[in-house]
Amino acid sequence: MSNEEPGPSDSASVDIDSSQDFDVDLDDVVLEDEEEENQGLFDDLLSGEPIFENKEVLRPSYTPHELPHRKEQINKMATILVAALRGETPSNILIYGKTGTGKTASAKFVSQELESTSQKYRVPCDVEYINCEVTDTQYRVLAQLANKFIEENERLIDEWLADLRELRESALEDTSAFDDADFDSIDAVDDRIAELEADKAEFETVPMTGWPTDRVYSVFFDAVDYHERVVVIMLDEIDKLVEKSGDDTLYNLSRMNSELANSRVSIMGISNDLKFTDFLDPRVKSSLGEEEIVFPPYDANQLRDILQHRSDVAFKADALTDDVIPLCAAFAAQEHGDARRALDLLRTAGELAERDQSELVDEDHVRQAQDKIELDRVVEVVRTLPTQSKIVLFSIILLEKNGVHNVNTGEVYNIYKRLCEEIDADVLTQRRVTDLISELDMLGIVNAVVVSKGRYGRTKEISLSVPIEETEAVLLSDSRLGDIEDVQPFVQARFDN
DNA sequence: ACTCCACAGGAAGCGAGGGAAA
DNA sequence: TTTCCCTCGCTTCCTGTGGAGT
Numbered sequence: 001m002s003n004e005e006p007g008p009s010d011s012a013s014v015d016i017d018s019s020q021d022f023d024v025d026l027d028d029v030v031l032e033d034e035e036e037e038n039q040g041l042f043d044d045l046l047s048g049e050p051i052f053e054n055k056e057v058l059r060p061s062y063t064p065h066e067l068p069h070r071k072e073q074i075n076k077m078a079t080i081l082v083a084a085l086r087g088e089t090p091s092n093i094l095i096y097g098k099t100g101t102g103k104t105a106s107a108k109f110v111s112q113e114l115e116s117t118s119q120k121y122r123v124p125c126d127v128e129y130i131n132c133e134v135t136d137t138q139y140r141v142l143a144q145l146a147n148k149f150i151e152e153n154e155r156l157i158d159e160w161l162a163d164l165r166e167l168r169e170s171a172l173e174d175t176s177a178f179d180d181a182d183f184d185s186i187d188a189v190d191d192r193i194a195e196l197e198a199d200k201a202e203f204e205t206v207p208m209t210g211w212p213t214d215r216v217y218s219v220f221f222d223a224v225d226y227h228e229r230v231v232v233i234m235l236d237e238i239d240k241l242v243e244k245s246g247d248d249t250l251y252n253l254s255r256m257n258s259e260l261a262n263s264r265v266s267i268m269g270i271s272n273d274l275k276f277t278d279f280l281d282p283r284v285k286s287s288l289g290e291e292e293i294v295f296p297p298y299d300a301n302q303l304r305d306i307l308q309h310r311s312d313v314a315f316k317a318d319a320l321t322d323d324v325i326p327l328c329a330a331f332a333a334q335e336h337g338d339a340r341r342a343l344d345l346l347r348t349a350g351e352l353a354e355r356d357q358s359e360l361v362d363e364d365h366v367r368q369a370q371d372k373i374e375l376d377r378v379v380e381v382v383r384t385l386p387t388q389s390k391i392v393l394f395s396i397i398l399l400e401k402n403g404v405h406n407v408n409t410g411e412v413y414n415i416y417k418r419l420c421e422e423i424d425a426d427v428l429t430q431r432r433v434t435d436l437i438s439e440l441d442m443l444g445i446v447n448a449v450v451v452s453k454g455r456y457g458r459t460k461e462i463s464l465s466v467p468i469e470e471t472e473a474v475l476l477s478d479s480r481l482g483d484i485e486d487v488q489p490f491v492q493a494r495f496d497n
Numbered sequence: 498a499c500t501c502c503a504c505a506g507g508a509a510g511c512g513a514g515g516g517a518a519a
Numbered sequence: 520t521t522t523c524c525c526t527c528g529c530t531t532c533c534t535g536t537g538g539a540g541t
Contacts, residue, residue: 139525209525210516388528409504432529434505450505454539457503 051319051354051361058314058347060340063108068309069302070102073293077110080291081266084125084230085118089257089264092288096274097295100338103270104236106295111234124229126152132241138249139213141241143206145233146220150203153226157200164193199226217252221259228262238269239276247280254287297337303329306339307346315350321362324349328366345369378466381443382474387481388428391419392436394475394484396446400464401472408459409434423483437462445471 056062067074073095083090097103111127118125128148135141168189170177183189203223206216224231233253235241241249256265269288277285298306307325328349332342348369353361385393395415399407413430420427428436437460441448448460464471475481 137526207516209514210518210523212524215524386528426529428528429530430504431506431531435529438506450537452537452539453503454537455500455502455541456539457501458536458538459502459504 051316051350051359052314053316054314055347055350057310058343058350060343063105063112064310065109066309067102067106067109068305069298070106070295073102073295074106074110076291076293077106078113081110081114081232084114084232084266085121085123087123087230089230090232090266091290092254092267093269093291093293094277094289095268095270095293095295097272098297098336098338099272100332100335100340100342101295101297102339103295107234107236107268107270111232114232124227125232126229127232127234129234129236131236132239133237136241136244138245138252139209139211139216141235141249142213142216142220142252143208143211146206146216146223149220149223149226149231150205153223154200154203156227157196161193161196164189164196168193221256224256224265225260225262230264230266232266232268234268234270236270237272239271239273242276242280247284250284250288251281254284298333298339299337300326300329300333303332303337303339303342307342310343311346314347315361319350319359319361321360323363324361324366327363331366331370341373344373348373375467375470378445378471379474381445382466382471383477387425387478389436389440390475390478390481391423391425392416392433393440393445393471394481395419396440396462396464397468397472397475400468406461406463408461409437410459412437412462419484423480425480434460 057064077093077095080093081090095103095107108129111129114125115127126149128145130141130144132141135144167177167181167183168186171186171189178184183192204219206219238250250267250269253265253267267288277289280288304325307328311320311325324346328342328345331345332338335341345366346369349361349365352365352368352372356365358365382390382393392412395412396407398415399411404411409430413433416433417427419425437446437448440446441462445464445466446462447465448462450458451461452458476484
């Protein structure tokens with residue numbers, strides 16, 4: 001404990017010092033060279049009456065303290081999880097609902113409440129959150145959990161050690177300190193301290209990769225079972241985990257309880273996909289789905305409520321015209337009642353209004369925001385695509401630009417091969433290109449439908465579902481694809497065949 | 498009723514690249 | 520150093536298939 005204190009504060013002070021030095025340097029430069037021009041660069045922007053009061057509450061990362069229209073689901077979760085506070089194992093829970101229906105927000109809210117209540121009543125209870133879209137293999141889930149619990153155990157041991165040392169100090173002066181404690185001599189306390197320190201030294205963090213999975217499992221198991229507690233493991237986007245690496249993880253987690261001596265584990269799965277349990281082993285399915293909670297999509301009225309709630313905090317009074325919120329709600333309701341989308345729209349509309357130096361957010365800004373969000377998403381997705389996918393997408397664009405709609409896989413592959421030769425990239429097999437096209441389909445960049453043309457075989461009919469000019473521009477900004485100068489020959493070759 | 502196209506997409510497995518342990 | 524282990528992108532080999540043409 002005592003040796004920790006100087007450490008962080010030391011390094012922190014160094015950081016501050018160095019950054020201050022840096023600032024001073026910068027200021028000097030600016031003052032010398034460009035005083036005039038820089039004056040007022042931000043002043044103009046600042047002088048416009050800002051529309052926002054607190055933009056943070058419109059961001060997806062913000063967890064509200066109140067979730068309108070989700071009382072029922074939250075109460076149900078709480079009634080199930082309250083068992084944890086009595087030291088019993090809560091039933092496993094499965095939560096279903098489309099994106100932006102408040103699943104994650106509600107679950108996080110409940111788990112925060114659970115943890116704070118458990119502290120109040122001094123019942124050991126931990127909630128661990130894992131997003132399975134990021135952590136999508138058994139190894140990684142177990143490793144992440146293991147490390148979190150090791151960290152938690154170390155923190156606990158430090159706490160206990162501090163208590164014990166305090167007890168030891170006071171006992172040295174007056175043995176009556178042992179009256180309320182579990183120890184009756186200094187030696188006993190010393191033994192316990194030594195024991196805890198040995199335990200702490202034994203913990204080893206799990207590396208990102210390298211270990212056999214069963215070893216990770218046993219480290220995780222020991223870390224959880226280190227002392228008495230109830231553990232709730234929240235697996236967000238659990239369907240992604242099952243899709244990618246099967247149900248082994250869930251099987252292992254759900255049968256843990258029968259082997260744990262001190263602690264109890266309960267799983268809370270959150271899924272976008274109502275049918276993902278179809279792929280599960282029946283045993284896993286029944287144990288996981290002990291309790292199911294469904295989050296229905298919000299309707300336009302509910303979305304309006306939510307937006308109203310947040311906008312009261314987010315915007316200055318009277319910054320919105322009357323039709324802004326209903327319009328955001330209506331747009332988002334079309335997108336299967338996605339509240340995240342609705343908030344995004346509202347925030348972007350506000351930003352656009354701010355950029356216009358307008359004092360009011362109006363209907364027009366919302367419509368612009370609708371387009372902007374979609375375009376931004378596409379640009380970002382396309383920009384970060386791997387090179388091979390970019391080449392495939394570019395092939396599709398070339399065909400589309402030359403008036404060939406509903407292209408099939410074979411045609412795309414032919415153009416793709418020529419492009420690869422041109423820019424000296426590896427040529428992948430058609431099998432692989434099929435997969436890349438499916439990925440583009442899932443990202444919503446193209447639309448690929450399997451159709452049968454009878455005598456003329458079965459293939460995918462592929463069409464672009466994003467604006468062609470902008471997408472092409474993004475692709476050409478890639479250094480490798482930028483080399484392609486004359487594209488005509490590629491498409492021309494197609495008509496020659 | 499049967500054929501047969503042009504693929505879709507599953508299964509297995511390879512090899513490079515991350516890393517750990519002996 | 521060698522030997523394991525996990526992950527990822529990819530290939531090879533394969534079986535499956537809707538429906539126009541016959």
